Structure formats: structure tokens, C-alpha cells
Amino acid sequence: MKQLAALNKYFLANKWRLILGLLFTAISIVFSVFQPIMVRQIFDLLAHNLDEYRLLSDTGLKGAFRADFSRVLAFYGISILLFALLSGFFLFLQRQTLIVMSRHIEYELKNEVYRHYQRLDLNFFKMHRTGDMMSRITEDVSRVRMYVGPAIMYASRTLFLIVIIVYLMIQVNPLLTLYTLSPLPLLALTIYYVNKIIHRKSERIQSQLSNITSIAQESYSGIRVIKSYIQEDASAAHFEAASEAYKDSSISLAKTDALFQPVMALMIGLSVIMTVFIGGLQVIQGNITVGNLAEFVIYVNMLMFPFFSIGMVASMIQRAAASQQRINEFLRIAPDITDAPDARTAALKGGVQLQNVSFTYPHTGITAIRHFNLRIEPGQKVAVIGRTGSGKSTLAQLLLRMYDPQEGKVMLDGHDIRQLHLANVRGQISYVPQDVYLFSDTVANNIRFGDPAADLKTVQTAARQAYVEKDILGFSEGFETEIGERGVTLSGGQKQRISIARALIKNPDILIFDDCLSAVDARTEKEIIGNLYAYLKSKTAIIITHRIFSLFAFDKIIVMDEGRIAEEGTHDELLSLNGYYAELYARQQSGDDEGVTE
Numbered sequence: 001m002k003q004l005a006a007l008n009k010y011f012l013a014n015k016w017r018l019i020l021g022l023l024f025t026a027i028s029i030v031f032s033v034f035q036p037i038m039v040r041q042i043f044d045l046l047a048h049n050l051d052e053y054r055l056l057s058d059t060g061l062k063g064a065f066r067a068d069f070s071r072v073l074a075f076y077g078i079s080i081l082l083f084a085l086l087s088g089f090f091l092f093l094q095r096q097t098l099i100v101m102s103r104h105i106e107y108e109l110k111n112e113v114y115r116h117y118q119r120l121d122l123n124f125f126k127m128h129r130t131g132d133m134m135s136r137i138t139e140d141v142s143r144v145r146m147y148v149g150p151a152i153m154y155a156s157r158t159l160f161l162i163v164i165i166v167y168l169m170i171q172v173n174p175l176l177t178l179y180t181l182s183p184l185p186l187l188a189l190t191i192y193y194v195n196k197i198i199h200r201k202s203e204r205i206q207s208q209l210s211n212i213t214s215i216a217q218e219s220y221s222g223i224r225v226i227k228s229y230i231q232e233d234a235s236a237a238h239f240e241a242a243s244e245a246y247k248d249s250s251i252s253l254a255k256t257d258a259l260f261q262p263v264m265a266l267m268i269g270l271s272v273i274m275t276v277f278i279g280g281l282q283v284i285q286g287n288i289t290v291g292n293l294a295e296f297v298i299y300v301n302m303l304m305f306p307f308f309s310i311g312m313v314a315s316m317i318q319r320a321a322a323s324q325q326r327i328n329e330f331l332r333i334a335p336d337i338t339d340a341p342d343a344r345t346a347a348l349k350g351g352v353q354l355q356n357v358s359f360t361y362p363h364t365g366i367t368a369i370r371h372f373n374l375r376i377e378p379g380q381k382v383a384v385i386g387r388t389g390s391g392k393s394t395l396a397q398l399l400l401r402m403y404d405p406q407e408g409k410v411m412l413d414g415h416d417i418r419q420l421h422l423a424n425v426r427g428q429i430s431y432v433p434q435d436v437y438l439f440s441d442t443v444a445n446n447i448r449f450g451d452p453a454a455d456l457k458t459v460q461t462a463a464r465q466a467y468v469e470k471d472i473l474g475f476s477e478g479f480e481t482e483i484g485e486r487g488v489t490l491s492g493g494q495k496q497r498i499s500i501a502r503a504l505i506k507n508p509d510i511l512i513f514d515d516c517l518s519a520v521d522a523r524t525e526k527e528i529i530g531n532l533y534a535y536l537k538s539k540t541a542i543i544i545t546h547r548i549f550s551l552f553a554f555d556k557i558i559v560m561d562e563g564r565i566a567e568e569g570t571h572d573e574l575l576s577l578n579g580y581y582a583e584l585y586a587r588q589q590s591g592d593d594e595g596v597t598e
């Protein structure tokens with residue numbers, strides 16, 4: 001249960017709601033125990049006065065006696081109603097404080113987990129499944145809420161009720177109390193175990209349901225492949241099998257649920273019978289009054305739910321502890337890439353230097369960069385070419401400080417990148433990734449992601465520079481067109497260019513384009529490069545590519561191979577080397593490969 005201690009800070013932050021909630025619970029219970037006491041008084045009054053009433057039957061006082069007695073009964077009736085209303089009112093306030101508190105804690109915990117995810121390194125996201133991360137922030141947080149709200153509410157109610165009622169019962173007759181309460185622990189235990197079985201079955205149903213959802217989702221996304229391979233029937237059979245497993249589990253849960261109520265009723269019945277039987281004997285022996293017996297029967301009924309909830313609360317707490325442990329597991333992971341204690345902020349001009357850098361991906365052990373040295377002066381344009389898997393994208397990740405190299409230094413304008421604030425580094429570099437990602441939002445907002453304060457005119461200019469404005473104006477709602485599942489479907493080339501516009505609008509000093517023109521045709525590519533040439537005039541640009549852009553006068557071209565620089569120089573210098581670059585150029589010229597962009 002120590003996992004749940006992590007939630008104490010939230011209780012502290014919500015202490016007034018908690019204190020008031022507990023106070024309202026106590027008040028509500030005090031009002032509720034008046035009812036059995038008054039019932040006892042009515043019964044005793046009745047028993048006592050009935051004989052007197054019979055004696056008066058021949059006198060004229062009978063009518064007056066009845067009227068008086070009716071008034072007393074009415075007084076009791078109204079009082080019971082009043083106390084029930086007051087108890088109900090405080091019960092309402094109890095829920096308004098404790099359940100509201102649990103919703104606040106749920107909100108704060110969810111935000112804490114989300115904020116933590118945002119701070120974690122890329123490595124964390126590579127090592128954990130998205131579904132796992134999502135379930136910890138949704139289902140696990142919901143289970144924890146059951147502890148911080150309902151479990152506390154039921155537990156405090158149970159505790160107060162049991163203490164007060166058992167005290168009152170003992171006052172009347174300790175022996176009868178013992179007999180009456182004896183079946184109740186059994187009830188709590190039964191509920192606990194039945195609840196565990198129900199929970200286990202519900203969990204299975206939940207995972208089968210998510211399996212069904214993902215099968216359906218995959219088949220909708222891959223419908224073109226399914227149809228073209230005529231796999232509709234196989235796909236339906238796959239879905240049916242998953243549905244059947246879900247149906248069987250649901251029926252099994254319904255059976256357990258159906259048993260639950262009768263078992264409860266049996267236990268309650270047993271307690272009441274025991275009370276009436278033993279209590280009746282006690283009345284005959286003159287140890288207690290008939291009123292006490294009636295009072296006891298009400299107490300037993302009042303104790304049923306608290307004992308029932310002991311089992312429920314115990315399993316709620318167990319589940320919450322398991323969930324909180326899963327949440328803590330992630331919250332305890334600290335990002336490796338953080339600001340150094342003495343981190344500084346610098347206005348970068350665009351100088352980039354890598355000194356003997358070696359980098360191995362921590363979770364796979366693949367060495368992607370080996371003893372790498374490179375110097376780029378501010379304002380230089382550099383092309384990075386190389387076979388697939390040669391480490392080009394990894395180089396970009398190191399410049400953005402998504403990872404720290406195990407050896408060597410990455411420097412920006414002479415500052416070790418680890419000595420600069422992370423936000424300072426990433427704020428001055430624009431990166432266009434290889435696998436473009438656009439959010440489900442409007443085109444304009446997707447571009448604005450690079451500069452949230454940008455007005456429409458600036459957005460339009462960036463789109464024009466990325467040579468995508470014409471395409472956007474062709475959409476039904478122009479820049480306000482929604483992208484994503486429910487919006488317009490963009491071509492790969494359009495996505496790439498919107499992603500470039502997003503990088504340009506940021507207006508940084510250093511830009512890294514990671515093979516981001518692979519999906520556009522040669523003519524469009526030429527236009528973009530023409531536009532970029534003007535835009536990049538005073539900026540440092542690193543263009544990772546598989547194609548040779550001979551139009552673009554790069555200050556330097558590097559050819560990478562297995563994480564090292566294999567060739568380095570200008571276009572002409574590299575051609576004269578007669579190496580990989582010259583070979584690629586020749587291949588592109590002859591049309592064996594994609595054409596050289598000219």
C-alpha cells in the first residue's frame with residue numbers, strides 16, 4: 001500500500017475538502033441513528049400505554065387519551081422524517097466534497113503524468129508501447145480515483161457507522177450484539193472475494209474489448225489491402241472469433257453478478273432471523289424491551305451496507321495500489337536529457353561543430369555515429385548524403401539534443417550543447433523530419449505550430465516559400481481546411497511541404513531538412529529549392545538527402561557511410577574523388593536512379 005503514499009500530496013492540497021467531507025459524513029451518521037432510537041421509544045410507548053388504554057375503555061377518557069397518543073405518534077413520525085432529511089442533506093454535502101475532491105485529484109494526477117511524459121526522452125517513447133502509456137494515464141488514473149474518492153467516502157462512513165451503532169447496541173445488550181453481528185464479517189469476506197472474481201472477469205472483458213476495437217480499427221485503415229487481396233471473409237472471421245471470446249466472458253460475468261444479489265439477501269436474512277430469534281428470547285426473559293428488538297432489527301439493516309462496503313473498499317484499495325504502482329514506475333523515470341545546473345542561454349549565429357562524436361542507441365546497442373568530426377560555419381549550406389542506415393538522421397537527432405553522444409562533443413557557436421538550455425537549442429533550430437507528422441487541426445494551425453503567434457499573412461508567406469500555397473488555396477476552405485481523420489486527405493508531397501512551411505515560419509538560424517523532399521516530383525522540388533535558396537541566404541542549413549541537388553551551391557557535401565564521413569567536399573571536388581558521390585551522380589545522370597535535380 002506504500003505506493004499510495006504518492007497521493008498524500010494531493011490530499012494535502014485538498015485538505016479542506018477532505019476535512020469537511022469527513023465532518024459531513026459524521027454529522028449525517030449522527031442524524032441517521034436517531035431513527036432506530038425513536039422507533040424503540042414508539043414501540044415501548046405503545047406497549048406501555050396499550051394496557052392503560054384498555055383500562056380506560058369503559059370511561060369517557062378513552063377519546064381524549066387516543067387524541068393525546070396520536071399527537072405523540074405524529075411528533076415521532078415528523079421527527080423521524082426531519083432527521084432522515086437532515087441525514088440525507090449531509091450525505092449530499094459529503095458527496096459534494098469527497099467525490100468532488102476525487103475529481104480534482106484525478107485531474108491533477110492526469111496532468112502530472114502527461115507533463116512527465118512530455119519531459120521524457122525519445123528513448124522512453126521507443127521503449128514503451130503507446131497503448132501502455134495511454135492506459136496508465138486513463139484507466140490507471142481512474143482506478144486511483146476510486147481510492148481517493150469513493151473508497152475514502154465508504155470507508156469513513158463504514159467506520160463511523162460501525163463505531164456508533166455497535167456502541168449503541170452494546171448499551172442495550174452485549175450478548176444480543178454478539179449474535180447479531182456474527183454473520184457480518186462473513187458477509188464482508190464474501191463480498192471481498194466475489195468482488196475480486198468480478199474484477200478479474202471485468203479486466204478480461206476490458207482487454208477483449210480493446211482487442212476487438214483494434215481489430216476493427218486495423219481493418220478500416222487497411223481496407224484497401226484487405227479488398228485487393230480478397231480477404232474480407234478472413235477478416236470477418238478474425239473479428240468474429242474475437243467477438244465470441246468477448247461474449248463468453250460477458251456471459252460468465254453475468255452469472256457471477258447474478259449470484260451476488262441472492263448471496264447478499266441470504267446474509268442479511270440470516271442476521272435478521274438471528275436478531276429476532278435471540279432477541280425474542282431476551283424479551284421473554286425480560287432482559288430487553290420489544291422496542292429494543294425493533295431498534296436492533298433497524299441497526300442490523302443499517303450495518304449491512306457498511307459491512308458490504310468493507311469488502312468493496314478493500315478490493316478498490318488493492319486495485320488502486322496496483323495502478324498507482326504502475327503510474328509511479330513511469331513518474332520515477334527521470335529524463336537523461338535535461339538542462340545542466342549551470343546551463344546558459346546564447347543567441348546562436350549558426351556555427352555547428354562535432355568533435356570526435358560517437359553515438360550508440362542505448363536500447364538496441366546499434367552504433368550509428370562513429371568518431372565523427374564536422375565543422376559548419378554560420379550561414380553555410382551543407383548536404384548530407386549516404387546509403388540508408390548510414391546515420392544521417394541520427395546526426396540530426398544529436399544536433400537537436402534528442403540524445404547525448406557517449407563520446408565527443410556537439411558544439412553550437414563554440415558552446416557545448418550540454419551547457420546550453422534545451423529550450424534555447426531547440427528554439428533556434430528548425431527540423432523537418434523524414435516522417436512528417438501533422439496534427440488533426442487546420443492547415444494554418446499546423447503551419448503555425450512553428451510560431452503560435454504568427455498571423456495569417458505570415459502563415460501564407462511560409463506556405464508560399466514551401467511551394468504549397470497553391471495546393472492549400474485549392475482546398476475547399478483554404479488555410480482553414482481541417483487535416484486528419486475527419487478532414488482532407490493530403491498527398492505525401494503536400495504533407496512534406498506543409499511540414500517545411502512549419503519549419504520556415506519559426507525563422508530560426510539553423511535548419512535541418514531530413515530527406516523531406518522525397519515525395520515531391522522533380523519540378524516541385526526545383527521550385528522549393530529555388531525558394532529555399534533565397535530564404536536560407538543568411539542561415540545555416542543541413543540538408544539530408546538521397547538525391548544530388550546540383551543546382552544548389554552547397555558549401556560542403558558530406559557522404560556518410562556506417563556512421564563515418566566517407567567523402568567530404570564541394571560538388572566538383574567529390575566528383576573528382578570518383579567515389580560513392582561520383583557513382584551516385586553518374587547513376588542519376590544515366591537515369592538508373594532518380595534524376596538529378598537541375
Ligand SMILES: Nc1ncnc2c1ncn2[C@@H]1O[C@H](COP(=O)(O)OP(=O)(O)OP(=O)(O)O)[C@@H](O)[C@H]1O
Binds near residue numbers: 395
Ligand atoms: N531510434 C532508434 N533506435 C535504435 N536504433 C536506431 C534508431 N534510429 C536509427 N537507428 C539505427 O541507427 C542506424 C542509423 O540510422 P539512421 O536513421 O540515422 O540512418 P539514415 O542514414 O538516416 O537512414 P535513412 O536514409 O534510411 O533514413 C541504423 O542502423 C538504424 O537501424
